[in-house]
Amino acid sequence: MEFMELWYTEEHTDYVRFSIKVEKPVISVKSEFQRIDVLDTYEFGRMLVVDGWLMLTEKDEFIYHEMITHVPMAVNPEVRDVLVIGAGDGGVVRELTRYDSIERIDMVEIDKLVVDVCKEYLPQTSCKLDDPRVHIYYEDGIKFVARKNNEYDLIIVDSTDPFFGPGESLFTKEFYGNCFNALKDSGIMVNQHECPYYQDEAEYMQRAHKYIKSVFPVAKLYQAHIPTYASGHWLFGFASKGLDPIADLNPKWESLGLKTRYYNTELHKGCFALPNYVKELLEKA
Ligand code: AG3
Numbered sequence: 001m002e003f004m005e006l007w008y009t010e011e012h013t014d015y016v017r018f019s020i021k022v023e024k025p026v027i028s029v030k031s032e033f034q035r036i037d038v039l040d041t042y043e044f045g046r047m048l049v050v051d052g053w054l055m056l057t058e059k060d061e062f063i064y065h066e067m068i069t070h071v072p073m074a075v076n077p078e079v080r081d082v083l084v085i086g087a088g089d090g091g092v093v094r095e096l097t098r099y100d101s102i103e104r105i106d107m108v109e110i111d112k113l114v115v116d117v118c119k120e121y122l123p124q125t126s127c128k129l130d131d132p133r134v135h136i137y138y139e140d141g142i143k144f145v146a147r148k149n150n151e152y153d154l155i156i157v158d159s160t161d162p163f164f165g166p167g168e169s170l171f172t173k174e175f176y177g178n179c180f181n182a183l184k185d186s187g188i189m190v191n192q193h194e195c196p197y198y199q200d201e202a203e204y205m206q207r208a209h210k211y212i213k214s215v216f217p218v219a220k221l222y223q224a225h226i227p228t229y230a231s232g233h234w235l236f237g238f239a240s241k242g243l244d245p246i247a248d249l250n251p252k253w254e255s256l257g258l259k260t261r262y263y264n265t266e267l268h269k270g271c272f273a274l275p276n277y278v279k280e281l282l283e284k285a
Contacts, residue, residue, distance in 0.1 A: 008039055008047070010054050012230040013198050020044060020057075020228070026121055031113035034165045038121045044228060048089055048122060050114070051164050058124050060227050061091050064192075065125070066263040067224045067271070068236055069095035072154050072188045074253035074268055075243050077101060079153040083182065085141040085170060087158035088114030090126035096156075097128040098258055105134045106152075108145075110166045112138045142169045148182035155179050157191035162204045171204065173211040180215050180241070188240045193221060196278045197231035205235055206285035212239045213285075220245055221282065222271040224262070235278075246272055 006022040026038040026046065037049040045058030056064065069092055073079060080103045084092050088109040096105055107129075109115055115136065118126040129136065137144060145155075157179070160167035169175060170191075179189045191212075194205040213219040216239035226234045238245045246269055254265060274282075 008041070008049065008054070010052070010230075013200070016198070018228075018230070020047070027117060029113060029117060031111050033111045033113075034160075036111075036114055036117050038117060046122060046124075047228075048118065050160055053161060053164065054228055055160065056089055056091065056125065057228050058122075061089075061125060063224055063226050063262045064229075064234070065091035065095050066260050067222070068092060068156055068158060068190055068192060070253075070258070070260060070263040071222060071236070071238065071245065071268060071271070072156070072190045073099060074265070075240075075245055075248050075250060076153060076186060076188060077250050077252045077256065080104065081152045081154075081184075082106070083108070083145070083148070083152045083155045085145070085155065085157045085159065086110075086167070087156070089118045089122055090115075090129045092156050092158050093131070093134055094125060094128040097131045097133065099256070103133060105131070106137065107134060108137045108139060108141045110138065110140050140166070140169070142172075142175050142178070145175065145178040145182045148178075150181070150184055152183055153187060155183060155187070155189045157189065159192060161194065162208070163200070171208050171211075173214065176212050176215045176239075183241060185241055186243060188238065188243060189216065190239075191237045193235035193237040195230045195234055196275075196281060197233055201230060202281055206281055208237065209282055210285040212237055216240060217242060218244060220272055221274060221278070223274065223278075224271065238272075 023040040047057040048055045084107040159170040162171040195201040218240040
């Protein structure tokens, strides 16, 4: 046994695999929606895997969670009411609770087991899920937003991928339209927008952009370097009813004095500058 090697492998394409050596499996459970695994690794610390797809690692989750949260918050640091879709690991909520201005965080996660597992095994991300401002609804995000009107300043869509499980419905035109209606006039929607590099993901991200652009007057993309996601190059969508992510960047954010490890104001301005091949993909979308 001492010679047995355990590796986690994600297929980034039919011809590309990404592997991380596993120190030990921690837990593996199945909900009515998906399979959930937690594994300890040497390089990336503990990681969360859903239906075989890597959702986060302790070592690089700060990049994803800071970028999906602080970019919109720096544009509107007055945000009071936030809706978070998915995000059962709690990473987005952890970043949001750092803002005193936020009064309410509604989190809609379809799978209670993800939250239970993360509360038990991933305190690094789940640590703020018990904050009194946080209300967790275990239901389908698409149905939840459909009932809401003019209620939120910010919606963060932290979904799984569009190619498996419950995440699929969070990449539809209907869902983005409902998000638009659920937002107030100064509302912003940010979503995880997949990887532009490999063709299959690129097609999903083109389609998502096409839908978002047809619903929101402002629809931009920004990027971050996330070592454990496909190609290491990840996109986020910034959509709003009017606020521009750079022109309306609010200098107040700096005075809040939040300590971040990835996000900063220079990077905020820079991350919206996209490589030419990505711009072309978006123009063609
Ligand atoms: N949200 C999903 C990111 C997609 C990762 N995709 C992949 N590895 N194929 C991450 C959850 C973090 N809160």
